[in-house]
Amino acid sequence: MRYIFSLITFVFLAFASFHKKNSARDFVQENIDSTIRPGDDFFQFANGGWLKKHPIPPDQMSWGVSTIVQNQIAERVRTLVEEAANQNAARGTIPQKIGDFWRAGMDTNYVNQQGLKPLKQQFNEIRAIKLRSEIIEKVAKIQTNGYNNFLFAEWAAPADNGKMEFVIHEGGLKLPNAAYYLTNNPQFKKSQDALKHFIFLTLRRLGQDSVTAKKNTNDVYALEASIAKGFGDYDGRLMSVSELQQLTPHINWLRYFKTYGFKQLDSIQVDDPAFFKNVDTLLQSTPVEVWKNYLLYWSVSSVAPLLDNQTFMDQFKVIMSFTGQTQPPARWRMILAFENTILAEPITHLMVQEYFSPEQKKRYTTMVEDFRDAFQQRLENVSWMQNSTKQKAIQKIRKMKFRIGYPDKWDDLTDVEIDSHSLYENMMRGGYHRTREWIAEVGKPVNKDEWKMRPTMMEASYANEQNALTLEPASFIIPNVNSNEVDDAFMYGYTFAGHEMAHGFDADGMQYDADGNRNNWWTKEDEAEYNSRLSKLINHYNQYIAIDSLHVNGELTKRENMADLTGLLIGLDALKKTKQYQQHETIGGFTAMQRYFLGFAFRQCYAVRRERMPTWLMSNLHSPDRIRVNAAVVNIPEFYDAFNVKPGDKMFVPKDSRVSIF
Numbered sequence: 001m002r003y004i005f006s007l008i009t010f011v012f013l014a015f016a017s018f019h020k021k022n023s024a025r026d027f028v029q030e031n032i033d034s035t036i037r038p039g040d041d042f043f044q045f046a047n048g049g050w051l052k053k054h055p056i057p058p059d060q061m062s063w064g065v066s067t068i069v070q071n072q073i074a075e076r077v078r079t080l081v082e083e084a085a086n087q088n089a090a091r092g093t094i095p096q097k098i099g100d101f102w103r104a105g106m107d108t109n110y111v112n113q114q115g116l117k118p119l120k121q122q123f124n125e126i127r128a129i130k131l132r133s134e135i136i137e138k139v140a141k142i143q144t145n146g147y148n149n150f151l152f153a154e155w156a157a158p159a160d161n162g163k164m165e166f167v168i169h170e171g172g173l174k175l176p177n178a179a180y181y182l183t184n185n186p187q188f189k190k191s192q193d194a195l196k197h198f199i200f201l202t203l204r205r206l207g208q209d210s211v212t213a214k215k216n217t218n219d220v221y222a223l224e225a226s227i228a229k230g231f232g233d234y235d236g237r238l239m240s241v242s243e244l245q246q247l248t249p250h251i252n253w254l255r256y257f258k259t260y261g262f263k264q265l266d267s268i269q270v271d272d273p274a275f276f277k278n279v280d281t282l283l284q285s286t287p288v289e290v291w292k293n294y295l296l297y298w299s300v301s302s303v304a305p306l307l308d309n310q311t312f313m314d315q316f317k318v319i320m321s322f323t324g325q326t327q328p329p330a331r332w333r334m335i336l337a338f339e340n341t342i343l344a345e346p347i348t349h350l351m352v353q354e355y356f357s358p359e360q361k362k363r364y365t366t367m368v369e370d371f372r373d374a375f376q377q378r379l380e381n382v383s384w385m386q387n388s389t390k391q392k393a394i395q396k397i398r399k400m401k402f403r404i405g406y407p408d409k410w411d412d413l414t415d416v417e418i419d420s421h422s423l424y425e426n427m428m429r430g431g432y433h434r435t436r437e438w439i440a441e442v443g444k445p446v447n448k449d450e451w452k453m454r455p456t457m458m459e460a461s462y463a464n465e466q467n468a469l470t471l472e473p474a475s476f477i478i479p480n481v482n483s484n485e486v487d488d489a490f491m492y493g494y495t496f497a498g499h500e501m502a503h504g505f506d507a508d509g510m511q512y513d514a515d516g517n518r519n520n521w522w523t524k525e526d527e528a529e530y531n532s533r534l535s536k537l538i539n540h541y542n543q544y545i546a547i548d549s550l551h552v553n554g555e556l557t558k559r560e561n562m563a564d565l566t567g568l569l570i571g572l573d574a575l576k577k578t579k580q581y582q583q584h585e586t587i588g589g590f591t592a593m594q595r596y597f598l599g600f601a602f603r604q605c606y607a608v609r610r611e612r613m614p615t616w617l618m619s620n621l622h623s624p625d626r627i628r629v630n631a632a633v634v635n636i637p638e639f640y641d642a643f644n645v646k647p648g649d650k651m652f653v654p655k656d657s658r659v660s661i662f
Helices: 042-053 065-085 094-106 108-114 117-127 133-143 186-205 210-229 241-247 253-260 273-285 288-301 309-323 331-342 344-355 358-380 387-399 423-441 488-494 497-503 524-542 558-575 592-603 610-619 625-633 637-642
Strands: 062-064 152-158 164-170 237-240 267-270 401-404 460-463 468-471 545-547 606-608
Touching (some): 062 065, 065 606, 094 331, 094 423, 108 309, 117 423, 133 152, 133 288, 186 210, 210 288, 241 253, 241 273, 358 468, 460 497, 488 558, 545 610, 558 592, 558 625, 592 637, 606 610, 606 625
Antiparallel strands (some): 062 606, 152 164
């Protein structure tokens, strides 16, 4: 998409008195909504111009800077994938796998001709179930192909002992969360009806007459709603297999784990044990035939995008009911997303060779090191922290690993067979490979060097057990702007570097030491003071209304809110040491300080449909983006000075009400 320069002249507001080094327009000016005072709604001021020119497309539930970046990357990756598809490469090579996966996915004639045939064997196995004990065993077999969340969600995660632990989590719901089944407001009722209709259509396609399908639909939906009733507050704990067996006596866990692929499993991290107790009860109280119909419909629903267009569109109407989308994404985008799931490393290896230069990696690595130094200095100056805690905090930031751009080692997926015929089979083989990978990790020491993210995603992360920060190439991309055109001040605000560093000291990160081991290194007094300050931050965000009468959940979002605030302060300290700031440079009429805050706001430039917002507020660990921006900057004194925010402005917060962690 070509960047279109606005013809509207930028109007200086509260900061009109600042000296202007040059009047040439730049990409930052094009984002501004000059009808809004920065002290009334900074998010809208910084991003309103961009959002006006980029409305949410009908096939999307949300839209923003990050989606534009992902689209730019998708176009680049599509070019690489199509080139591979045209190579006629030797079987087993990376180009062959990449190209054949693409050809299989884009062959809609074959996919539509196949209909539900790829699931025939699975249907027959489900229909052959006679005993209740076979239900869970069948779930395990299906899960091994990467169907995760079929009834349970499972993965490997670091445990307190420094080893990888098997995690089993609540699952089995097609709607976004349990509230959709248990609350009868109009929007949730709309989604309930859409799901029931999809179940009905699926059972009809599986050969049931309309009367039988209607009755079975009601029974299956009632079962899924009963599963939802078991969802509750997180109460995870490590349990032995015998303890789990005692909790759920009607589930043969030894057989389940053996079917899944485990030769031996001593303990399991069980998230929300009450959920599994509820499933155990339902296995006894619900007729086997109802469970079989539930598994049949889930078999179709879980892979609907891999099947014929009718199946996909039937399911997509359910998605539309809670996202507000009016049409599905283009097929090539979906196939690219699937391919990125299975062949992520080979694809991204090609991409970074083309689009992420060593010079870029060097620039951003230097920038992140500047952030490290700034964070250390901030920690040294924290007045409320005792010296023993402070020294361990400094040690942690000094030992933090930085992964910028891409890993040095790549998984070439040698053992994954990919052909040009069946998208479904390619996904199943890839899913099986991924499942075998994490099963092999269970019981082994945490791999401190493993790169857990895909470089094609606009993402950043911090891993507690590795004390490592990861920034992907896409996290440095600004839509339609060459990297060498981006000044340091804007990039310092735009990057997630400070945010991810701060996660090492959030409510979870503070429980891990410099070596990534779970270890409480805080004095009781410092921990109490930290929690007191965090409580103020929680209350601060609780005040914000996202939509209608729905407030932000400050407790749910506390870790991300803390990282936003602390990350802003880290970047701000690093900014003050740059030449751009120290020489009082202005670009496009903005000072370095202003461009820093505008960069932060643009990073969060994102719009979400109203239909999606209730789900966001109930389940997303991040505050809505407008609030992420506005609620963070009002706690920073430099923001008030940069934009001349005064008492009487809508965003003004008195000094004694502002929140500070570090």
